[in-house]
Amino acid sequence: MCLLTLSVSLPSLRPPECAPGIADHNCPKASTLQKGIFFLALYIIAVGTGGTKPNISTMGADQFDEFEPKERSYKLSFFNWWFFSIFLGTLFSNTFLIYIQDNVGWAVGYGLPTIGLGISIFVFMVGTPLYRHKLPSGSPLTRMLQVYVATFRKWKSCVPEDPKELHELSMEDYACKGRNRIDRSTSLSFLDKAAIKTGQTSPWMLCTVTQVEETKQMTKMIPILITTIMPSTLMIQSTTLFIKQGITLDKRMGPHFDIPPACLTAFVTIFMLISIVVYDRVFVPVIRRYTKNPRGITMLQRLGIGLVLHVIIMVTACLAERKRLSVARENGLFGQHDTLPLTIFILLPQFALTGVADNFVDIAKMEIFYDQAPEGMKSLGTAYFTTSLGLGSFLSTVLLSAVANITQRHGHKGWILNNLNTSRLDYYYVFLAILSLLNFLFFVVVAKFYAYNVDVTQNKYGLEMILASTQEDNAKIRQSTPQPDAKSWENKAVVPSASP
Incomplete structure (x- = not known):
């Protein structure tokens, strides 16, 4: 601007003004x-x-x-x-x-x-310190290109019926990176070839299921x-x-x-x-x-x-x-x-x-x-x-x-x-x-x-609510169940067992 x-x-940076009465095509260029x-x-x-x-x-x-x-x-x-x-x-x-x-x-x-x-x-x-920031996770175009290349290189491979046989990281790995793991979907299933395990670990030859699903969603x-x-x-x-x-x-x-x-x-x-x-x-x-x-x-x-x-x-x-x-x-x-x-x-x-x-x-x-x-x-x-x-x-x-x-x-x-x-x-x-x-x-x-994506955030939110509710129920059960004190356990320990 x-x-x-x-x-x-x-x-010096704009052309001279056209004189009155002169046609536009005769004005200075x-x-x-x-x-x-x-x-x-x-x-x-x-x-x-x-x-x-x-x-x-x-x-x-x-x-x-x-x-x-x-x-x-x-x-x-x-x-x-x-x-x-x-x-x-x-x-x-x-x-x-x-x-x-x-x-x-x-x-x-x-x-x-x-x-x-x-x-x-x-x-x-001025407002930068107040914003919520998300850490960069690398170029999305590179991650998508890796899936396309890996799919092309393994085009003749067959996708296993069991999704667990495909390459994927653990939940802990994604939690450390602050990302969500995405389960395999049936759409654009040919891209699943990128996650087939072939013994090679190059990112241009082997991709995770989550990376494949991200590429599917963008594609x-x-x-x-x-x-x-x-x-x-x-x-x-x-x-x-x-x-x-x-x-x-x-x-x-x-x-x-x-x-x-x-x-x-x-x-x-x-x-x-x-x-x-x-x-x-x-x-x-x-x-x-x-x-x-x-x-x-x-x-x-x-x-x-x-x-x-x-x-x-x-x-x-x-x-x-x-x-x-x-x-x-x-x-x-x-x-x-x-x-x-x-x-x-x-x-x-x-x-x-x-x-x-x-x-x-x-x-x-x-x-x-x-x-x-x-x-x-x-x-x-x-x-x-x-x-x-x-x-x-x-x-x-x-x-x-x-x-x-x-x-x-x-x-x-x-x-x-x-x-x-x-x-x-x-x-x-x-x-x-x-x-x-x-x-x-x-x-x-x-x-x-077109099939809408599963709301991963909402599912995760619901799962956390279920876990929290389960923990509350377990806590109430523990509080309502009388627990023996240390003395009763001690007495129980010294009572000799009956002989057969």
């Missing part, structure tokens, strides 16, 4: 140094985001004690309110900071979040990860094509104020914040009475609802675009910079539905990837979340470029042009709606065959 602020503040500093700042932000987002969410969830019933119930709502705080900051940036950048300057617009980030780092450092979430790429792709449309639609519309909001098109994304945030509160405080308590599920509905059900909403969003966007194009034809406004006599708020439904859909999709997939990841791979699980966002962004670019190129072949005008008033974005939105529907059908198949 410091580099980004400097790149828009120092005259940025130098190689200026481009290098700017893109270096963006790449550093991307790398930093990839490192902090998965760990911050995991660390926040780890602050709750699984063995404390009250904290355990709070943890079920943690990601709801974690996203609430994130989107509260997004709302601030989409309204106040965009206004500052447009009306005050980019230096102040980037400088304020830079200062805020510095304050956040200071608060984080079986990959199909779910694939189903979340498409909604991430659709989410990109709200910050790109939806905004470009708004540029062509009437932006007046009262007699003296024009709403910036980029501020339309604030409606996504507003409706997500509202839907989070309604979902957590109204929907979950009501539906919990019928489902008996502490979350109200399952995590996959929540994700499925979000996927259906994304199909509805693209249909809604298509209808709004058809209305926009009909107004353009009726008024003969086909210029690239023509403003149509149609209010920008016609786009409000698609932005509002996007916010509601994000509440279901984003929070659900974060919960799934964290909850279903094994204890030592929680950060990798939440990294699946950011991976789906990144892949969705790349897929959005690929689809947009491919459709634009294919539809312009053989002399056709094309669906996606620089001039939206002569484009056919409505066709493109139908195309995205079809892809979303196919993605939902694929998700239904994945969800049907």
Whole structure:
């Protein structure tokens, strides 16, 4: 953020301003140094985001004690309110900071979040002694790769029917490391070959059952990860094509104020914040009475609802675009910079539905990837979340470029042009709606065959409660049973036994 602020503040790091009356393509171009500093700042932000987002969410969830019933119930709502705080900051940036950048300057617009980030780092450092810390247990990717390699090297071996014949450590070994042992499951059974004892002890040839089960749990979430790429792709449309639609519309909001098109994304945030509160405080308590599920509905059900909403969003966007194009034809406004006599708020439904859909999709997939990841791979699980966002962004670019190129072949005008008033974005939105529907059908198949992991922590908690209860019962029995004192035993010892 410091580099980004400097790149828009120092005259030597930003291109000269374009003179009034000169077309954009004739303006002075940025130098190689200026481009290098700017893109270096963006790449550093991307790398930093990839490192902090998965760990911050995991660390926040780890602050709750699984063995404390009250904290355990709070943890079920943690990601709801974690996203609430994130989107509260997004709302601030989409309204106040965009206004500052447009009306005050980019230096102040980037400088304020830079200062805020510095304050956040200071608060984080001050609170470090108060956090619950978990010791690192090695690279999860390395442990998974070891299982895959060991399985491949022992592919022709047969898995014994008795799980006790597979390689596993004792409970004491796991207790010393503060980890839980996981029993063998029937899913992805071919990976059990990695735990077959062959006399070799190399970690790339022999893995424990727990390590194999951890790899299974991370592997079986990959199909779910694939189903979340498409909604991430659709989410990109709200910050790109939806905004470009708004540029062509009437932006007046009262007699003296024009709403910036980029501020339309604030409606996504507003409706997500509202839907989070309604979902957590109204929907979950009501539906919990019928489902008996502490979350109200399952995590996959929540994700499925979000996927259906994304199909509805693209249909809604298509209808709004058809209305926009009909107004353009009726008024003969086909210029690239023509403003149509149609209010920008016609786009409000698609932005509002996007916010509601994000509440279901984003929070659900974060919960799934964290909850279903094994204890030592929680950060990798939440990294699946950011991976789906990144892949969705790349897929959005690929689809947009491919459709634009294919539809312009053989002399056709094309669906996606620089001039939206002569484009056919409505066709493109139908195309995205079809892809979303196919993605939902694929998700239904994945969800049907997905088996939730056994709650190891809950089982361990129940086992400890049983042991504690047994110990209490034994103590009561000992207290209620009269014990002979030392003197009676002494008398018993000196009494001669009768002769036969």
